[in-house]
Amino acid sequence: MLDTLTLYLQFPFVRYALIVGVLISLCSSLLGVTLVLKRYSYIGDGLSHVAFGVLTIATILKMASTMVLVLPVTIFFAILLLRKGQNSKINGDAAIAVLSVGALAFGYLMMNLFPSSANISGDVCTTLFGSTSILTLTPADVWVCGIMAIVVIIIFILFYNRIFAVTFDENFANAVGTKVNFYNLLIATVIATIIVLAMNLVGSLLISALVIFPALSAMSILKSFKSVTIFSAISSMICAFAGILISILAGTPVGSTIVAADLALFVVCYIIGRIRG
Amino acid sequence: MAILTAKDLAVGYEGQPVLEGINFEINAGDYFCIVGENGSGKSTTMKTLLGLQSPISGDIIFGDGLAKNEIGYLPQQSIVQKDFPASVYEIVLSGCQNNLGKRFFYNKEDKAMALANIERMGITHLKDRCYRELSGGQQQRVLLARALCATKRLLLLDEPVAGLDPQVTNEMYSLIKDLNNEGLTIIMISHDITAVLDYATHVFHVTANGAEYMDINSYVNSDLGKMYIRKEEQ
Numbered sequence: 279m280l281d282t283l284t285l286y287l288q289f290p291f292v293r294y295a296l297i298v299g300v301l302i303s304l305c306s307s308l309l310g311v312t313l314v315l316k317r318y319s320y321i322g323d324g325l326s327h328v329a330f331g332v333l334t335i336a337t338i339l340k341m342a343s344t345m346v347l348v349l350p351v352t353i354f355f356a357i358l359l360l361r362k363g364q365n366s367k368i369n370g371d372a373a374i375a376v377l378s379v380g381a382l383a384f385g386y387l388m389m390n391l392f393p394s395s396a397n398i399s400g401d402v403c404t405t406l407f408g409s410t411s412i413l414t415l416t417p418a419d420v421w422v423c424g425i426m427a428i429v430v431i432i433i434f435i436l437f438y439n440r441i442f443a444v445t446f447d448e449n450f451a452n453a454v455g456t457k458v459n460f461y462n463l464l465i466a467t468v469i470a471t472i473i474v475l476a477m478n479l480v481g482s483l484l485i486s487a488l489v490i491f492p493a494l495s496a497m498s499i500l501k502s503f504k505s506v507t508i509f510s511a512i513s514s515m516i517c518a519f520a521g522i523l524i525s526i527l528a529g530t531p532v533g534s535t536i537v538a539a540d541l542a543l544f545v546v547c548y549i550i551g552r553i554r555g
Numbered sequence: 556m557a558i559l560t561a562k563d564l565a566v567g568y569e570g571q572p573v574l575e576g577i578n579f580e581i582n583a584g585d586y587f588c589i590v591g592e593n594g595s596g597k598s599t600t601m602k603t604l605l606g607l608q609s610p611i612s613g614d615i616i617f618g619d620g621l622a623k624n625e626i627g628y629l630p631q632q633s634i635v636q637k638d639f640p641a642s643v644y645e646i647v648l649s650g651c652q653n654n655l656g657k658r659f660f661y662n663k664e665d666k667a668m669a670l671a672n673i674e675r676m677g678i679t680h681l682k683d684r685c686y687r688e689l690s691g692g693q694q695q696r697v698l699l700a701r702a703l704c705a706t707k708r709l710l711l712l713d714e715p716v717a718g719l720d721p722q723v724t725n726e727m728y729s730l731i732k733d734l735n736n737e738g739l740t741i742i743m744i745s746h747d748i749t750a751v752l753d754y755a756t757h758v759f760h761v762t763a764n765g766a767e768y769m770d771i772n773s774y775v776n777s778d779l780g781k782m783y784i785r786k787e788e789q
Binding site: 315316317436437438439440442443445446447449450451452453454455456496497500501502503504506 | 636
């Protein structure tokens, strides 16, 4: 088994996949805690479907770099969803559902009306489950991902105290003069960026898992915000690393294997949490 | 000089006033209670004073050198907080966020202030405990300690004893009274007429037909006050 592993690790694309996978898991888990606590667990799902829908348009338009269109539009919808409209007629939960289903249907419709290749179901499967894209990363992708990850981590560390304040009690933060809207905007922008990046890794369907599972695992056994954040970041990286290795050895799809690893860890943490009371 | 004055204030949502003709003056050291029926605009008034929503018309004037972000606020608990994984210390420290200014991290003074306020609320032994595991009364003390980190002068409390049992309620009231004796001005929404009669120096009574502002002695002798007290004591 070790021999197979060393053999595979000699291929650059395997190393790229490992680096990108671990970085993206780290980023998504950092904001996962905030999103889960703010009752926005499903935002990852909604936004990734938006990204999927926009991606089909970008493909149809034969845009050289799909990112140019996908990223801004996804950020726009992230801001729309996270901006807490106190008097809005559709509540956050329903808004995410509408957007998620709508964008998915729209994307699939576009793919069928303007097929870019003969194998539509193959294309859809790749975009949704990210089955192969992580193994076709170029060095440029790895750099982009690395820089984004560093930016996200720096933003998160610098604004950690304010993110905590805004997550725990928006009204209090507002009352004492913290610019709550700005920080919600920041969180929305960062999460949208991460989701667009993470589509490469696990595909749009499984992004929610990367956002939710590490946070939930940590929350079931730990008791302070700092420890929850650190644990979810580390556990998410370990699961991504293990998931990719297992998928290489066992020949399973990368995205779902990572999510399976996250799920397994969550079950363990949940049981430990229950036993300890 | 008044530290907070409301002048012909109207509060509400989306341009629709819930309550109009709000006039009062709060002086340093006052214990100011807002009472009245549910849905009459008490919380809306408090949110407007806090700047969480803008007034429909009229003015809120801060005086005596009180800055707008020097207000401590004890909100009603939200569902988000019920299962929030945070230690008592982390939450109290977040009360120092208005001191941050351009800084990213809390400094030694902030941390010392958080610890001092934890001690002041008598919850030092709970410092590292998780907020969601505490009892209702303990949680209120945590949030009160946080509010004290944000202010040295003016504390706004939105039904601070909601859901607490009678003994804890009394402890909470005497804590608030102690703070008032130490010089903090208190603005409190309350349903509890006995507490109002025991502690308040001024009453702002909100009804469907408008609002009245009186000191406690005139309130007790007024028709409105007599009626309300009788009704609540039954």
